[in-house]
Amino acid sequence: MRAAGVGRALVVESELDRLDGTLSWAADETCLGVAAGCHPHNARAWDDRVAEQVCRAWVNPMVRAAGEIGLDYHYDHSPRDVQRRVFADQLSMAxxxxxxxxxxxxxADDDVVAVLRERPAATVVLHSFSSGATLRDAGLAAGWFFSFSGMVTFNSWALLDTVRAVPADRLLIETxxxxxxxxxxxxxxxxxAFVVEVARKLAAIRGVSFDEIAETTTNNALRVFWGQSI
Ligand SMILES: [Zn+2]
Known part of the structure; x- marks a missing residue:
């Protein structure tokens, strides 16, 4: 990652029972932050003990984001009504x-939008964005952040207009x-390290230089996750 010129990264830990281990190795690297939360796949395990684990995690200064949280109706590993409740609870807590x-x-775009709209104070990052018009338009209107992943480099990637529509100050990249x-x-x-390829592709789609995408997305990440006023 360092050799590729990538200065910061967020480590997403979705298995809360592994969080202590993740925090301890991430603490050795000043370039890393951690995201923690109850993933929609695990929503059915949500109870007071898990909520308490999440609360404890979120006061750790290494933890820079709540997540991944949300809804997954593709795998349906947890019942949908449970997913919605756990998502809404964590959103309020965050x-x-x-x-x-x-x-x-x-x-699950319609329901994701419905839950997010109930809590307009949240700072929202739509991770590995690959959704359709409903979530895109809601996100653009509300000023949510759009994080694009390696999917933008695939031949099958069809959301070129979405990549172009996101304002520069709402653009993030991830692997x-x-x-x-x-x-x-x-x-x-x-x-x-491979996030460089995502930046390269975004630059090509948006018709700007690689350096511009690198600087924009770095500054946005520092602002959103590290609270820096850039
Ligand atoms: Zn995800």
Whole structure:
């Protein structure tokens, strides 16, 4: 990651029972922050104990975001009504904790928008964005952040207009490691260094320089996740 010129990264830990281990190795690296939360896949495990785990995690200064939280109706690992309740609960908690939320939305865009609209004070990051018009238009209107992943490098990527429509101050990039390795690394384990390929592709789609995308997305990440006034 350092060799590729990537200065910062957010480590997403969705298994709260592993969070202590993640925090301890991430603490050795000043370039890393951590996101923690109850992923929609695990929503059915939500109870007072898990809520307490999340609260405790979110006061740790290493933790820079609440997430991934959201809704996943593709896998339906947890019942949908439970997912909605756990998402709404965590969203309120994150607003209270003054943490930005990293949103996982899969085949549930209408309900994601409905839940997010009930809490307009949240700072919202739509992670690995690949949704359709409903979530896109809601996000553009509300000033949410759009984070694009290696999917933008795939031949099948069709959301060119969405990539162009996001205002520069709402643009973020990610890898979603270890999944979704970008071209030309398809089939390998994805890793933070490969975010360079996402930046390269976004620059081409938006018709700006690589350096401009790198600077814009770095500054946005520092602002959203590290609270710097850039
Ligand atoms: Zn996700």
């Amino acid at each position: 607003v209270d904790a003054r943490l930005p939320v990293v949103i996982h939305a899969r085949e 979603d490691s270890p999944y979704l390795a970008p071209v030309p690394h398809r089939g390998k384990r994805n890793e933070p």
